[in-house]
Amino acid sequence: MPAAPSTTVQPCVLLTGFDPFGDTGHSDQPINPSWQAVKALKGKRIAGHTLVAAQLPTVFQASIDELHRLLAQHKPTLVICVGQAGGRGAISLERVAININDARIPDNIGSQPVDTPVVPGGPAAYFSNLPIKAMLQAMQDAGVAAEVSQTAGTFVCNHVFYALMHALATRRGFKRTRGGFIHVPYLPEQGAPSLPLEEIVRGLRLAVATALATSQDIAKGAGAVS
Numbered sequence: 001m002p003a004a005p006s007t008t009v010q011p012c013v014l015l016t017g018f019d020p021f022g023d024t025g026h027s028d029q030p031i032n033p034s035w036q037a038v039k040a041l042k043g044k045r046i047a048g049h050t051l052v053a054a055q056l057p058t059v060f061q062a063s064i065d066e067l068h069r070l071l072a073q074h075k076p077t078l079v080i081c082v083g084q085a086g087g088r089g090a091i092s093l094e095r096v097a098i099n100i101n102d103a104r105i106p107d108n109i110g111s112q113p114v115d116t117p118v119v120p121g122g123p124a125a126y127f128s129n130l131p132i133k134a135m136l137q138a139m140q141d142a143g144v145a146a147e148v149s150q151t152a153g154t155f156v157c158n159h160v161f162y163a164l165m166h167a168l169a170t171r172r173g174f175k176r177t178r179g180g181f182i183h184v185p186y187l188p189e190q191g192a193p194s195l196p197l198e199e200i201v202r203g204l205r206l207a208v209a210t211a212l213a214t215s216q217d218i219a220k221g222a223g224a225v226s
Helices: 034-038 063-075 132-141 155-169 198-211
Strands: 012-018 049-056 078-084 089-093 096-098 114-116 126-127 146-149 176-185
Touching: 012 034, 012 063, 012 155, 012 198, 034 049, 034 078, 034 146, 034 176, 034 198, 049 063, 049 198, 078 155, 078 198, 089 132, 089 198, 096 155, 114 155, 132 146, 132 198, 155 176, 176 198
Parallel strands: 012 049, 012 078, 078 176, 089 146
Antiparallel strands: 089 176, 096 126
């Protein structure tokens, strides 16, 4: 009798970036470095894991709906959502997501929630469960500009970060999945401060490799951004 086909799911890492939105810096072209960097890593393999890249819309709620779909489809070992942070000069490893939407500008469909929860009744905040200090050290040792950030803002980036951590904490089958959020600076064509795309990609690759290899974070002081 022929053997049954294998149903083994290959381990993967889910990386998400955003589509361009209103903050394009000085660039006349729609661009979002988070998606450009994530897309460059699509299909790469690190520590036996395939990197899956997906784009989220810069839209409240729709971004969460797409993230939930991707989690169900890929069942990743590790999830890193990436977003743009104009005005920052280093790759920012976000520590905490808060349960608030407070949009300074509209999202890509004109929605601009103010003082609303990401998840009604959810906890006030979630911490990243990535080894952010070890990731920081790996990037800094490699000469990549990096920092730990204590705020992911209150726009769609924080919205997605909070929703990710809430899903990992509450949804069946994701208790062992690690996740978090990284902000990246402008590209040079968008203005200053900035990092070249190749440097952002190198930093994200180091972040993924370190997260997969590190079960216990290291204790190390790190500067924060406000």
